[in-house]
Amino acid sequence: MEFDLEDVELDDYEEFEDDEPEEDEEEEVQQVGYVEEPEEEKEVWRPHRTPNWTDEEKIEILVSKMPGRKKVLLQTIEFMREPRTSSECDKAIDGFQHDNYSVYSAVTLRRLLEENGAIKYIAPQEREQNKPAIDEDGNMIVTKAPEGKWVATEAGINYLESVDRYQELADLLEMDAEYIEIYKRILRFCAEEPRDKTEIDDLVDDDPLLQKPRRYSGYFVARLEKCDAMEWKGDWITTEVGKSIL
Amino acid sequence: MATEQEITLESIVANRIATYGFLARLYRKEIDQSLLDEMCKMKYPTNTGNADVDEGYRLICTYLCGIWERTLEELAVDFTKVFLGSGMNAYSAAYPFESVHTSARRLLMQDARDEVLAVYRAAGLAKSDNWKEGEDHIALELEFMQVLCTRALDALNAGDEDKAVDLFMQQYNFLQDHLLNWTPMLVGEMEKFAKTDMYRGLGKLTIGFLKTDREFLEDILEEELAALQEGSSDDDED
Secondary structure, eight states: OOOSEEEOOOOSOOOOOOOOOOTTOOOOOOOOOOOOOOGGGOOOOOOOOOOOOOHHHHHHHHHHHOGGGHHHHHHHHHHTTSOEEHHHHHHHHHHHTTTSOOSSOHHHHHHHHHHTTSEEEEOOTTTTTOOOEEOTTSOEEOOOOOOOEEEEOHHHHHHHHHOOHHHHHHHHHHHTGGGHHHHHHHHHHHHHSOBOHHHHHHHHTTOGGGBTTBOOHHHHHHHHHHTTSEEESSSEEEOHHHHTTO | OOOOOOOOHHHHHHHHHHHHHHHHHHHHSOOOHHHHHHHHHSEEOSOOSOHHHHHHHHHHHHHHTTOOTTHHHHHHHHHIIIIIOOOSSTTSSOOOBHHHHHSTTOOSSSHHHHHHHHHHHHTTEEEOTTOOSOTTBHHHHHHHHHHHHHHHHHHHHTTOHHHHHHHHHHHHHHIIIIIHHHHHHHHHHHHHHOOSHHHHHHHHHHHHHHHHHHHHHHHHTHHHHHHHHHHHHHHHHO
16 A cells, blocks of 8 residues: 555654734835836737648648657558557557567557647447446446548548658658768668678768768667668668668 | 455454555556446445545446446546646645645645645655655555554554554544545536546545545544543643
8 A cells, every 4th residue: 555644753843933924013014106118119029829830731840840759650641551459459550560669659649649639539339328237246347439440531542642651751862962981881781781880980981972071870860760761670761761762 | 155354453444444445546647447447346335424435436437337448538638627627726726635626716735735744754654756746646645644544553453552542643634634634625626527426426425435434533532532532621620
């Protein structure tokens, strides 16, 4: 049993001191004047107004603010093309995040997607009416409510289909054209078999291209992971997106 | 064939310990997953003889039959709304402190807190370092009753009836002088602020159980209370 009250060895009990103020004591309060600002300099406070974004825009903003969860969010929307129960979603999302630790639970990610219009919840009609059962002793026992289902919205599907990971990889290679050979070397290396970080370090860190400015393998792996060309599954592997340029 | 559970004083006191502990936990902080799972496995009596207790159990059990993935979030929001409120004034929530309900200006850390602190000290208890609120929080007062019940059960099991009676008397006095002095007001406010049947049910269960417990203690202490009554009548005559 956990208690917030503890047994203690106490000395004789002492009464509280009477700390009421003397009757004669008075606080002096000074009135301090102030200078009124001229009319034209006063700032008028207005409440912040949220722009009327479309659901597609809200989803895009959500994903852009959570770059580390982008793949999981897209996989979740994809999974919900068909209606899925909460437990099915939990299992799927936990799988998506298995090698990609997140502080966001499956429930929280669903709530974020729902708030931004990417998915919607279809509540079971029976949930509100689900009543306790009575056991043989006349006691009430809790009965489990049927699960509702989650499904991707039209906005969610539209956003999903607008994302082109292959184009993102192409954009990356265009932006970092001077390192294209390094990117391809890493993708080829990790397409052969799963590789750990040390192996990738050994592959590229000493390349003359990476000495000035100094770059390490992590710079490239992070960017490839961001556009889904590589992923971590206990080791680094090249995805289908990454293999497409080899 | 089912065996009837033998109802003894010890078993009743054991049930009281469990109920006080359960109530204290619900007021102490938000419901977490493990408590929610436990509550779903519990059995809820339908006919205890006290309408508030029955209604409290019914509300809680029915609420639990509608659990979905955001239940914990809903309960956390309701806990905050009911007991913490928006903090704009002394009427924004059902503040779970005796001082708030028994002081003229609804302030914390008033005479009631000093009194319960003295009662705890007299019983050799002090709040632990983990507890950051005042000593007159409902969770602590309920836990105090749980501690006294535990001591009474130990005394009964050791065959020390005098000590058990003394502890029952302490419980009765604390109920009369403190818990039942302000929980009706707390429960009325919980009814006003709660959005979920969980916390509405908790209010009903609390007031119903405390009243039932007082009746139980009045039964157990009939002779002692009668003697006290006679003594005070003699004093009045003098």
